Amino acid sequence: MTLAVPSQVNSLELRRLARPKALEVAVLESLVEFIDRAAINPGGRLPSERVLCEALGVGRSTLREALKRWETLGIIERRQGSGVYLRVKVGTNLVHVPLVLAKPSNVRSLLQILQVRRALEGEAAALCASSASDATVAKIGDALETMETAHAAGDGSEADWQFHQTLYHATGNPFFPQIISSMRDLLHQLWENTLKLPDFAAASFPFHRTMYEAIRARDPDTARAEAWKLIDSVEREIREAFPEESQS
Incomplete structure (x- = not known):
């Protein structure tokens, strides 16, 4: 027997799941503009999380989730005790392609x-x-x-x-x-x-x-x-x- 779920509950859950994803994209788009204005080139260090959060108007957890996506794509690199560094050029006209690959095991x-x-x-x-x-x-x-x-x-x-x-x-x-x-x-x-x-x-x-x-x-x-x-x-x-x- 399948339990009926009120339609308003489903729509609420869908909106809740979609929002962080849309926000993440918006944060990354704003971050691209920030990096462009700040003239940060590959090899350069990004400002601290506090500075970025203030500049972008978002919370630290939101920023970290967005940066995780870039780290997965190889766009940034986190260096322990040093900060976050840009590894490749970013721009509004550049597309970064994600590769999903398994680690070599043999x-x-x-x-x-x-x-x-x-x-x-x-x-x-x-x-x-x-x-x-x-x-x-x-x-x-x-x-x-x-x-x-x-x-x-x-x-x-x-x-x-x-x-x-x-x-x-x-x-x-x-x-x-x-x-x-x-x-x-x-x-x-x-x-x-x-x-x-x-x-x-x-x-x-x-x-x-x-x-x-x-x-x-x-x-x-x-x-x-x-x-x-x-x-x-x-x-x-x-x-x-x-x-x-x-x-x-």
């Missing part, structure tokens, strides 16, 4: 992530070679030198990540860095060497420079091929270390 999952990265990185390198400005290509070179210096000092993982971020931004296509930022936690499973392989990905290191040299030479086909070699060397290393787990 070798096969990591290999699947590499497949996605291979496709993205190959095209990003080719785009940079064909259309990036000389100044933008120079930024890729600067990031490469920083990475090589860090690598020579024994810890280049973060500089390596920044090099690839620079590459994606250099495409001039905002979807590349957005997608990669959304996948940051997944991709860092590779940079953090969760499989505990000795000298993991060392064989891929020289391909960073050959990829860059192809970009600088304005050779998109070679840039794409060198990017693929970089990813393929990592995939080969994983498959050789875990032959059984790597089987399709």
